[in-house]
Amino acid sequence: MRKILDAIMAAEGAADPDQELAGVAGLPVPDSYRGVVVRADETSMFDGVATGEKDPRKSLHVQEVPTPQLGPGEALVAVMASAINYNTVWTSIFEPLSTFRFLKKYGRLSPLAKRHDLPYHVVGSDAAGVVLRVGPGVTRWMAGDEVVAHCLSVELEDAAGHDDTMLDPQQRIWGFETNFGGLAELAVVKANQLMPKPRHLTWEEAASPGLVNSTAYRQLVSHHGARMKQGDVVLIWGASGGLGGYATQLVLGGGGIPVCVVSSPDRAQLCRRMGAELVIDRSEFSFWKDERTQDTDEWRRFGERVRELTAGEDPDIVFEHPGRETFGVSVYVAKRGGTIVTCASTSGFLHQYDNRYLWMNLKRIIGSHFANYREAWEANRLVSLGRIHPTVSRTYPLEQTGQAAYEVHRNVHQGKVGVRCLSPADGLGVRDPELRARHEAGINRFRGW
Numbered sequence: 001m002r003k004i005l006d007a008i009m010a011a012e013g014a015a016d017p018d019q020e021l022a023g024v025a026g027l028p029v030p031d032s033y034r035g036v037v038v039r040a041d042e043t044s045m046f047d048g049v050a051t052g053e054k055d056p057r058k059s060l061h062v063q064e065v066p067t068p069q070l071g072p073g074e075a076l077v078a079v080m081a082s083a084i085n086y087n088t089v090w091t092s093i094f095e096p097l098s099t100f101r102f103l104k105k106y107g108r109l110s111p112l113a114k115r116h117d118l119p120y121h122v123v124g125s126d127a128a129g130v131v132l133r134v135g136p137g138v139t140r141w142m143a144g145d146e147v148v149a150h151c152l153s154v155e156l157e158d159a160a161g162h163d164d165t166m167l168d169p170q171q172r173i174w175g176f177e178t179n180f181g182g183l184a185e186l187a188v189v190k191a192n193q194l195m196p197k198p199r200h201l202t203w204e205e206a207a208s209p210g211l212v213n214s215t216a217y218r219q220l221v222s223h224h225g226a227r228m229k230q231g232d233v234v235l236i237w238g239a240s241g242g243l244g245g246y247a248t249q250l251v252l253g254g255g256g257i258p259v260c261v262v263s264s265p266d267r268a269q270l271c272r273r274m275g276a277e278l279v280i281d282r283s284e285f286s287f288w289k290d291e292r293t294q295d296t297d298e299w300r301r302f303g304e305r306v307r308e309l310t311a312g313e314d315p316d317i318v319f320e321h322p323g324r325e326t327f328g329v330s331v332y333v334a335k336r337g338g339t340i341v342t343c344a345s346t347s348g349f350l351h352q353y354d355n356r357y358l359w360m361n362l363k364r365i366i367g368s369h370f371a372n373y374r375e376a377w378e379a380n381r382l383v384s385l386g387r388i389h390p391t392v393s394r395t396y397p398l399e400q401t402g403q404a405a406y407e408v409h410r411n412v413h414q415g416k417v418g419v420r421c422l423s424p425a426d427g428l429g430v431r432d433p434e435l436r437a438r439h440e441a442g443i444n445r446f447r448g449w
Helices: 002-009 017-026 086-093 100-107 203-207 210-220 244-253 265-274 296-309 327-333 355-359 373-384 398-409 433-438
Strands: 032-039 061-066 074-083 120-122 127-134 146-149 186-190 194-196 233-237 257-262 278-281 317-320 339-342 364-367 392-397 416-420
Touching: 002 017, 002 074, 017 127, 032 398, 061 120, 061 398, 074 203, 086 398, 127 186, 127 203, 194 373, 203 392, 203 416, 210 244, 210 317, 210 373, 233 244, 233 327, 244 257, 244 265, 257 265, 265 278, 278 296, 296 327, 317 327, 327 339, 327 355, 392 398, 398 416
Parallel strands: 233 257, 233 317, 257 278, 317 339, 339 364, 392 416
Antiparallel strands: 032 061, 032 120, 074 127, 074 186, 074 416, 127 146, 146 194
């Protein structure tokens, strides 16, 4: 692994980084590597513990694992950096169920998929790094390519997946419903997960947009989502967070009007630094009277606050991902004929809303889950062009992944929390300093928060 890292580091400051990186093709692949895992024999460790008290630092371990053999259409990537997503939090606290159930189900699909059914699960659904090897049938990518990986793993052997790959019966989220994820020194991906690394970004910056930026793109921009158009008023929950930070940028870049909902003045300031003008502090509202009863008076008060900011307009689109806590008010405040587009449900999966506000006002609810390859590619292209910027606030070394996941679970982070896997320090991997210089302020606006 040391020789692989040395070869990648030789590209730093080199006149021809691509030529230096091509040398990894001649290096041997190690028999094992370090990865962040949960263990099958620990899935009951949090039994009886409240969700908010479960501690990812206890369940996420860095350990040496065997390097799997590549199959057809796959690639082995040396991972320089990754990032924390909420699915890693769910994996670490074994909610809503243990991911080992996903791995067992996948393992029954084929002898090749059986590799994923192991007593440990290497987690992580983001990665930026360098291709080391490709399996049979891969022609688009080669050893030495600098890449980022999106998290859609799909078999594409069923007709249903060839209109929208997200509808493939064997669609899975890599590093969550599959093994060999990105929080590790090496990762196994399907070749159609790979995309070019944005050349003006560092490794940790390039690793951070993948899952959340692609998810927000499908929810808002794609014809599979809300089909946002210029002038649309878009209510964005958690607008300074990992998902909401990209949603805010996409709305601004697409000519929409974001109404950013955050939970503190600091987070409101971050939204304004992204260019948003309309911000609501959700701590001023309490949408539930108790665990079972929502407060419709607060729904109305919140709706009035939205209209105060928008000169009387209700949201054309509500960008939903908190779930249970906010879904009732989201359905209520969307305009007549408006759209609520939802994913994730980080505050709870069982949503309650008053259907009268949906059916009588002709509103729509759209379920959205990650993105297909084309959507992920387009979202990554916007990052490569400098139109969308990473939202990394802080980074941790691989050994402290548990702490990084803990902060995301406790919602004490801003934007995205990055993890350095092979990369020995922040700031490495920039190949286009001129483009970076033009966007330095936007790239760094979440740093230190």
